[in-house]
Amino acid sequence: MASSKAIINTILALRILALLLCAASLALIVLTMLRSSIKSEFRGIKSYRYVLGAAAGGILYSLIQLPFAMYHAVKEKRLIKGKFLPMFDFYGDKVFDLLLKIC
Template sequence: MASSKSIINTILALRIFTLLFCAASLVLIILTMLRGSIKSEFRGIKSYRYVLGAAAGGILYSLIQLPFAMYHAVKEKRLIRGKFLPMFDFYGDKVIAFLLVWDLE
């Protein structure tokens, strides 16, 4: 079984990778939109805007979570004790999932 320290470090690394991949996705979508290779029909533009919003939301959510994960990795204790952070993770994931499904037709 993995130690607690390795799990905490893995969580921190995965949060950093999530932030980096969302930022790379955001840059690629913006460059694609600026280059003008989007289909001229409305659904093409709408889907690019949707992916752009999803990448921006992923970056924002990762930026909110990253300081808590860094503190947990360095100090090996939670910054905020109690049920707030697990509840924030749970409901944050629910809100992000709702926003991702909301605009689908």
């Protein structure tokens, strides 16, 4: 079984990877919108806006979670004691999922 230090470092690495992938997705979608002639099709604009919003939301959520993961990896203890952070993760995922479904 993996040690807790390895799990903590893996979580931090995956959070950083998610942030980088969302940023790359945001950059690619903006470049594609600027280059293509999708402006004439309404469906195309709406789908690009949806992906743009999802990437921006992913970046925001990753930026909120990253300091907590970094502190946990460096100090090997939680910044906030109790069940707040696991509940924040759970309900944050639910809110983000709801926002994606609404768009």
